Amino acid sequence: MLTNAQTRDVQSVLHPYTNLMKLRETGALVIERGEGVRVYDARGKDYIEAMAGLWSTALGWGENVLAEVAAEQMRKLSFGHLFAGKSHEPAIALAEKLKEISPFPVGRVFFANSGSEANDSQIKFHWYAANARGETARKKIISRKRAYHGVTIASASLTGLPGNHRSFDLPLSFAVHAECPHFYHAGQAGESEEEFSVRMVADLEALIAREGADTIAAMIVEPIMGAGGVILPPKGYFAALTKVLARHRIPLIDDEVITGFGRTGEWFGCTAYGFMPDSMSIAKAMSSAYLPISAVMLSPEMSEIIEEESGRIGTFGHGFTYSGHPVAAAVALKTIEIYQERDIVSHVRRVMPAFAKRVMTFADHPLVGEAVVAGLVGAVELSPDKKARANFDAAKGVGAMVARFAEEEGVIVRPLMGDRIAFCPPLVIAETDIAELFDRFERALNRGLDWVKKERLLAG
Numbered sequence: 001m002l003t004n005a006q007t008r009d010v011q012s013v014l015h016p017y018t019n020l021m022k023l024r025e026t027g028a029l030v031i032e033r034g035e036g037v038r039v040y041d042a043r044g045k046d047y048i049e050a051m052a053g054l055w056s057t058a059l060g061w062g063e064n065v066l067a068e069v070a071a072e073q074m075r076k077l078s079f080g081h082l083f084a085g086k087s088h089e090p091a092i093a094l095a096e097k098l099k100e101i102s103p104f105p106v107g108r109v110f111f112a113n114s115g116s117e118a119n120d121s122q123i124k125f126h127w128y129a130a131n132a133r134g135e136t137a138r139k140k141i142i143s144r145k146r147a148y149h150g151v152t153i154a155s156a157s158l159t160g161l162p163g164n165h166r167s168f169d170l171p172l173s174f175a176v177h178a179e180c181p182h183f184y185h186a187g188q189a190g191e192s193e194e195e196f197s198v199r200m201v202a203d204l205e206a207l208i209a210r211e212g213a214d215t216i217a218a219m220i221v222e223p224i225m226g227a228g229g230v231i232l233p234p235k236g237y238f239a240a241l242t243k244v245l246a247r248h249r250i251p252l253i254d255d256e257v258i259t260g261f262g263r264t265g266e267w268f269g270c271t272a273y274g275f276m277p278d279s280m281s282i283a284k285a286m287s288s289a290y291l292p293i294s295a296v297m298l299s300p301e302m303s304e305i306i307e308e309e310s311g312r313i314g315t316f317g318h319g320f321t322y323s324g325h326p327v328a329a330a331v332a333l334k335t336i337e338i339y340q341e342r343d344i345v346s347h348v349r350r351v352m353p354a355f356a357k358r359v360m361t362f363a364d365h366p367l368v369g370e371a372v373v374a375g376l377v378g379a380v381e382l383s384p385d386k387k388a389r390a391n392f393d394a395a396k397g398v399g400a401m402v403a404r405f406a407e408e409e410g411v412i413v414r415p416l417m418g419d420r421i422a423f424c425p426p427l428v429i430a431e432t433d434i435a436e437l438f439d440r441f442e443r444a445l446n447r448g449l450d451w452v453k454k455e456r457l458l459a460g
């Protein structure tokens, strides 16, 4: 029986990433409030939010300082824009702060409202810059299978997940997808992780040769592939990849929408994996998801060439009404100041061994094939046959079932492609809550094991 709120919900709300037919039977989990790393439903049941919402609320819920900053800014200047020679202090101060903490040299910062908008803007900026350099054939963007870069038409084309393309007539042809460097599944017998990286990057170079380096405007990467299943880069991968891109003069776009602001135990994922991009997309933890805001940070060289081109043709004809919205900008600035004042990166480093220990313990669980962890993000892949590294038939919905058991046990996790269950809690999580989170999840996993046995889904 659906509650009154659940009935009203299915009659009116079109839910993202949902089997809308099934939702009519199960109803949505209607969340009422949040405090710290926990959210509460209407009956007052608490859930540890092991996904920080959508990999986003790094400071957790109920951060009063941010509410106050938003209210104050709303009273002072509720709206202001950056079009046609206008500006305001929150946008200027935020751009300066981002340049200060950026791991690569930045000229100018462009503001948008979501990760998708940031990545759509990236594509246009790299086309604009290539045209300005007279390299008018550079139109293709290389992405990777299982990448996630958003859902607007262009960013969804970069996304390498079938669920984002099927029935949407995507991807558009400018997007070229390289192989996904997932060692666990794609590594060959006897191949080391380093050898696997060399092979993946050789495949990439062959793809560049096939397409023609002078037709490629950029390559986009997530340091850790998030929505594609928390896939960590194999050892040596980024060092080899950046060499190949430099050789072919292909700019690198770093999508730090999940990895930015401390998730890996470094301020940015590119530092954790030792590479430098030409431009970077950030969102989510940029404002701890208290308000929608994202940004594209551009190298001095790209900033200059875009500036020159706007002079030549008369305008930089791009921007959103809410680019650098003063209230969102003020909240983002305060969020980053809080990260600095409370030294959030050191906190992550302090608690990440406890987090890693619990995630990696699941590698021995009979239902788990692979367990991975980096900083405060991790995942387990459910498998009917550990030895064969097999996957369950997707139609059986094993990952979704385990996530449902987890919800009943009081922990919110996210089932991703190939029955991988992701963990990405608020960065402020304490060790006691990490223990509680994984105690609850372990009970759910054991219930999942009983269920797959009952359904006869295990191999042998």
Ligand SMILES: Cc1ncc(COP(=O)(O)O)c(C=O)c1O
Pocket (backbone or CB within 6 Å): 054, 113, 114, 115, 116, 117, 119, 148, 149, 150, 151, 222, 226, 227, 255, 256, 257, 258, 283
């Ligand atoms: C790496 C990455 N890029 C881009 C996006 C898209 O962001 P948004 O949902 O804000 O459009 C996401 C969202 O999860 C993401 O994880």
